Amino acid sequence: MPSGMSLIVKTVTRLVASFIVLFGVYVALYGHVSPGGGFAGGAIVAGGLILVMLAFGRRQTRNMFTHGMALGWDCGGALAFVAIALLGYLAGDFFLNFAGHGDPYRLASAGTIPLSNAAIAAKVGAGLFGVFLALAVFRPGQRQEGEQ
Amino acid sequence: MDPIMWLLLALLAFMIIGALIAAETEDLLSSVVCVGAVGAGLAIIDLFLGAPDLAITQVAVEVLCVVFLIRVVLTRRDETHETHKDTLAIGSVVLVLGVLLVLGGWAMTTLHPFGEPLLASADPGVAGQYLAGGLEQTGAANYVMAVLLDYRAYDTLGEATVIFVSIIGAYAILRKTGRVHHALGNEPDR
Structure with missing residues (x-):
């Protein structure tokens, strides 16, 4: 896909992509109040990024989305999840929900659960997008950017 | 019988037919589309069984999988090849599967x-x-999240580890292919 898809696809993508990513973030952050959660939200965010990449083509999006970025978010999300688990030791136990529970049905409730959801969303979204990047962009006999 | 049950059975039949077509068809692209149909049926079943969390995840992941597979099918060559039929091997496989089924x-x-x-x-x-x-x-x-990330967060950590390792592994394998061709001095063939 050297130059992306047609003008219609590009225009619709321009209008829609940010809302898809926003919906993914909403599904992830409100996972403890409504159906959803980090895994689904991350997958939706990855879908939005993949839409942008397919519509505009490899050449235009090469500098926006790099392998280093995908790997960094993937590892960062995983480390954040483990860090939340280890922070439970502050209050006494592994994975203890140490933060205050707050009012139920609010965004700021349920202690560490929204934080874990955000970490998992970053991990899953970046991971799925990274796999797509690897399948779509890696070509035999070509060195990629972001690859040391 | 409950009308919902009939609907679920119809969806199940739809999924089984889709899976059979996906396994049997010659064309890789139609096979991928049939795999997507199976996933969509599963998502609807999840909704009717009262599992919206699962349905959302299933839809999102299924769409991504179909996009991945179509992307791969369109760009990579079909490198499957048929071998001659070995009656003993097929028979033993069928026997073992039959015993397991019973x-x-x-x-x-x-x-x-x-x-x-x-x-x-x-x-x-x-x-x-x-x-x-x-x-x-x-x-x-949302009690699903209460169980996933509080009561059973340790299980979720294991699940996240599995995804992490598989993604890193896929990354490493795909990158190595590029490097081997680079080292051999082969021209990119597409």
Whole structure:
């Protein structure tokens, strides 16, 4: 896909992509109040990024989305999840929900659960997008950017 | 029988037909589309069984998988090749699968009836305690998340580790292919 898809696809993508990513973030952050959660939200965010990449083509999006970025978010999300688990030791136990529970049905409730959801969303979204990047962009006999 | 049950059976039949077509068709692209149809049927079944969390995840992941597979099918060559049929191998595989099927069906008869899981019926059971004290103990209104990220967060950590390792592994394998061709000085063939 050297130059992306047609003008219609590009225009619709321009209008829609940010809302898809926003919906993914909403599904992830409100996972403890409504159906959803980090895994689904991350997958939706990855879908939005993949839409942008397919519509505009490899050449235009090469500098926006790099392998280093995908790997960094993937590892960062995983480390954040483990860090939340280890922070439970502050209050006494592994994975203890140490933060205050707050009012139920609010965004700021349920202690560490929204934080874990955000970490998992970053991990899953970046991971799925990274796999797509690897399948779509890696070509035999070509060195990629972001690859040391 | 419950009308929902008929709908679920119809969806199940649809999924089975889709899976059979996906396995049998010659064209890789139609096979991928049929795999997507199976996933969509599963998502609808999840909705009717009252599992919206699963349905959302299933839809999102299924769409991504179909996009991945179509992308791969369109750009990579079809490198499958048919070998001659080995009757002994096929026969033994069928025999083993048949024995497993019979034993599995036998084991199914000891399960609780569909829709009445064991955890719900045990009197001071774990599930009852989750439902009774979940909102108070975790503060999460969505009990699925309360179980996933609070009561059973350790399981979720293992699941996240599996995804992480598989993604890193896929990354490493795909990158190595590029490097080998680079080292051999081969021209990119597409």
